[in-house]
């Protein structure tokens with residue numbers, strides 16, 4: 001056998017790295033986010049940072065010129081300089097603004113001062129606009145690249161990683177953390193830079209104007225930075241806990257909505273709502289701890305410097321702090337090395353694969369339950385081009401073997417050989433294209449029938465074939481899986497959109513598409529794990545025929561509870577407590593009169609008892625395909641057909657869209673009103689807040705008047 005060795009590296013022991021990834025909420029995680037910026041992103045960041053610094057320094061620089069005007073005017077008003085001297089001074093100072101120097105006069109000073117503010121405003125507006133737009137664009141590009149990398153890193157993790165109850169929902173993480181990071185690296189960042197520029201340039205100006213006074217007051221700076229630093233340090237861990245609580249809440253919501261029929265059936269809504277409320281309560285309690293921190297921070301800043309720029313920095317840091325935590329969580333996954341990396345491309349890729357499997361002395365325990373051995377020195381042969389069946393009581397470890405053959409997990413002891421090569425030494429991606437699986441619950445993805453069947457070509461030599469060639473392969477696979485006829489009846493045939501979880505198809509139809517997907521690449525090994533047990537008798541019969549058809553001339557491993565479906569298997573292995581206890585054909589095992597014979601007798605008794613009831617659902621002769629397009633599906637398709645004829649591209653979930661559009665009719669004020677009305681217990685706080693804000697506003701205007 002010719003063996004192409006892509007890389008000598010054989011994967012390390014997989015069980016060493018099963019821990020939950022450690023989140024790294026440090027500032028280095030925040031800085032690392034920027035490494036995801038591409039050239040355009042870096043350019044945009046450079047422009048936005050320069051514009052932000054310029055916007056920040058505009059005000060203090062202008063103050064130099066403006067301050068001199070005020071001084072000249074004061075000296076003139078107090079009689080310290082003559083009218084002629086005053087005019088000379090003003091003209092000299094106004095030289096920088098030649099365009100309106102004629103307007104400079106005693107009465108025109110106010111005019112000049114107003115114009116000066118207009119120019120100042122325009123410059124600040126333009127610079128702020130530039131830095132906001134540029135940084136937003138750069139942030140979107142950067143977050144997108146980070147999200148893609150996160151997802152890629154996530155997809156290479158081994159299955160055990162996803163079974164850890166602590167990892168949270170990846171979909172929530174990629175959305176929520178991505179949004180938080182985006183927030184923290186866009187305009188909040190440039191506003192912080194702008195405020196810092198304002199802060200430092202104000203001090204430079206102060207030095208230029210009155211260095212002695214500035215030296216006296218400069219002692220405030222360390223106090224301010226300690227205050228900002230403390231706020232930041234205290235906020236980060238609290239923010240991490242708030243996010244964890246929100247993630248738990250979001251996970252629960254995701255779980256509830258994906259199992260909504262069961263939730264309704266068992267009237268679990270109140271319990272789930274209570275749990276959701278409790279998670280939000282945790283977030284609220286943690287969030288409340290932030291109030292004094294920011295409250296104190298604000299008081300310190302307001303009292304010590306009364307500098308709005310620094311106060312503003314303190315508030316921007318809250319957003320940055322969130323981004324730091326969110327980035328830490330994503331990088332924890334990105335940096336985690338997968339124990340079984342399907343994307344590594346390392347390992348053997350034999351040129352041919354006959355599909356002869358030998359399982360030798362296999363021992364295994366799931367990483368989440370390391371103390372409970374599921375397989376105990378299991379040995380079984382699965383010869384090439386034959387059908388081998390695994391039978392045994394529930395929980396004896398049949399499906400576990402499927403997981404090990406697919407290398408979702410690594411075994412502890414023993415070995416599995418494919419054509420004589422230990423599967424640990426072969427490239428995981430290669431292995432998975434040679435061993436295809438059909439499970440009990442067919443999982444189809446949104447997209448067309450064609451797309452879904454084509455997924456079976458990924459990683460094979462046909463992955464990048466032309467659409468025509470792919471169509472040929474798809475059609476052949478669907479014909480072999482007895483799916484072609486019903487697919488042709490769908491509106492748009494092979495290009496019918498299946499929608500979310502392919503709800504428009506019956507279970508049997510979904511399973512036949514899943515079978516077509518499994519065999520389209522002509523894999524030498526097919527694993528059938530209870531592939532018909534979730535189906536009603538009629539669909540089961542059609543799918544069983546399809547499976548019998550596609551199992552011909554390839555190695556097939558069948559796991560089935562119903563012994564009638566495995567009777568014709570070339571070899572039947574009977575399992576108990578993680579080991580094979582009997583092996584042979586059905587006839588030889590019946591003769592042996594051991595565990596298999598007992599199972600058969602038990603099932604015969606069960607069927608005998610249920611037999612009467614079964615008659616009413618017995619399958620009529622024929623494969624039932626003509627009836628297989630269920631009434632429910634016809635109903636679901638009807639609105640689409642109508643809408644298509646009217647030229648509109650409306651999805652099946654039209655009612656959902658209508659609801660969504662209705663939701664859009666709420667105005668901002670109405671939303672605010674509804675929100676406030678909901679939160680009755682917060683009304684006293686809202687009242688205090690309103691009164692305090694009014695007083696603060698009034699004080700500010702009195703202060704302004706006095707300083708004028």
Ligand SMILES: Nc1ncnc2c1ncn2[C@@H]1O[C@H](COP(=O)(O)OP(=O)(O)OP(=O)(O)O)[C@@H](O)[C@H]1O
Nearest residue numbers: 163366368369374393394395396397398399400401
């Ligand atoms: N992902 C998992 N993590 C931890 N334990 C698991 C996991 N999957 C299965 N188990 C446990 O491993 C044992 C064997 O499970 P397995 O699914 O292989 O049995 P089975 O023979 O296929 O059962 P059934 O016929 O009911 O499908 C059971 O005790 C089960 O609880």
